[in-house]
Amino acid sequence: MIRDFLVWMATEVGKGPGEYDPSWTDLLASSLNFWGLLEATHVLSLMLFAGTIFIVDLRLLGVSFKRTSVSVISDRILPLTIFGLVLMIATGVALFYAKPLLYYHNIWFRLKLVFLVVAAINILIFHFRVQRNITEWDTLERPPAKARLSAMISILSWILIITFGRFIAYDWYNCGKALPDWANAVQECQSSETGAVNLKGVAL
Numbered sequence: 001m002i003r004d005f006l007v008w009m010a011t012e013v014g015k016g017p018g019e020y021d022p023s024w025t026d027l028l029a030s031s032l033n034f035w036g037l038l039e040a041t042h043v044l045s046l047m048l049f050a051g052t053i054f055i056v057d058l059r060l061l062g063v064s065f066k067r068t069s070v071s072v073i074s075d076r077i078l079p080l081t082i083f084g085l086v087l088m089i090a091t092g093v094a095l096f097y098a099k100p101l102l103y104y105h106n107i108w109f110r111l112k113l114v115f116l117v118v119a120a121i122n123i124l125i126f127h128f129r130v131q132r133n134i135t136e137w138d139t140l141e142r143p144p145a146k147a148r149l150s151a152m153i154s155i156l157s158w159i160l161i162i163t164f165g166r167f168i169a170y171d172w173y174n175c176g177k178a179l180p181d182w183a184n185a186v187q188e189c190q191s192s193e194t195g196a197v198n199l200k201g202v203a204l
């Protein structure tokens with residue numbers, strides 16, 4: 001169902017009446033510089049986002065800025081983090097829009113989305129549970145275990161998201177190549193345009 005939606009989005013949305021008129025996905029994917037500008041903005045906003053969120057996480061772990069309260073650090077830095085996050089999500093969605101089916105069948109893109117969900121759940125738990133009694137530990141050099149755990153999950157999931165994002169560009173596991181069965185299954189290669197081929201070179 002998701003794939004059908006993506007096929008419709010890539011081929012029909014924005015398409016003119018003529019048989020050879022391009023869709024918006026075609027226009028974006030074939031643009032000379034726009035896609036590159038989007039990716040550059042994605043990476044620059046990622047630097048702003050990751051750089052600032054790690055400062056807050058390291059304070060929560062009791063590693064840096066120990067003599068400044070957690071709330072002072074996060075109140076100053078979080079607006080920048082949120083700005084970076086919004087820009088990163090907007091440019092990420094636009095990059096995806098250019099080649100939706102390629103990314104849909106890409107294992108690194110799938111893993112990246114899984115860890116984006118993990119990171120989002122972690123943010124919600126931190127916001128609604130861990131931070132509820134922040135006044136009790138705001139000035140402690142070493143915040144309580146639940147805050148440190150949350151910071152650790154945040155650092156690990158963002159590192160994984162960035163790594164998987166970088167891996168998307170490589171074709172190691174692209175559908176249509178001879179792949180182990182698990183890779184064909186995880187990426188749903190059989191329904192991809194290039195199909196699924198096993199390690200013996202047999203098309204499935």
Ligand code: HEM
Pocket residue numbers: 039042043046085088089091092093094095096103116161162163165166167168169
């Ligand atoms: C919010 C946190 C995100 C982080 C930390 C992140 C990180 C990254 C990184 C490191 C790259 C590789 C850039 C390079 O080529 O060097 C990348 C590329 C990309 N990201 Fe994201 N991203 C995020 C969100 C998203 C979202 C929400 C989407 C789409 C739904 C997305 C879609 C993409 C796409 C399509 C690429 C291009 C892959 C390629 O063809 O090279 N990203 N991202």
